Amino acid sequence: DSFGVQSGQGQHRVVIRFNNRVADYIREKKWHESQQLRELKDGGVELTMTLSGLAEVERWVLSWGGDARVVQPKELAGNVRHAAERILAG
Numbered sequence: 001d002s003f004g005v006q007s008g009q010g011q012h013r014v015v016i017r018f019n020n021r022v023a024d025y026i027r028e029k030k031w032h033e034s035q036q037l038r039e040l041k042d043g044g045v046e047l048t049m050t051l052s053g054l055a056e057v058e059r060w061v062l063s064w065g066g067d068a069r070v071v072q073p074k075e076l077a078g079n080v081r082h083a084a085e086r087i088l089a090g
Helices: 021-030 054-061 074-089
Strands: 012-018 036-040 045-051 068-071
Touching: 012 054, 021 045, 045 054, 054 074, 068 074
Parallel strands: none
Antiparallel strands: 012 045, 012 068, 036 045
């Protein structure tokens, strides 16, 4: 369940918000050694991690469908949005 390390890519601060439908599952698991969780007022949870690469986390966010939303970085949010648009375009 944890994210692989890709060398030579620098550090990316990744912030993802999960809605209350999946928040309990996010709280229960250890996703990455750097993870920090913050409770949200609507019952959701915000997961912050420092990752060496974005490709793997992009696929992971997409696997959550509409239950996850990328807050940071903008590059990751844009990649996820474009991938979702390609899926919808069929």
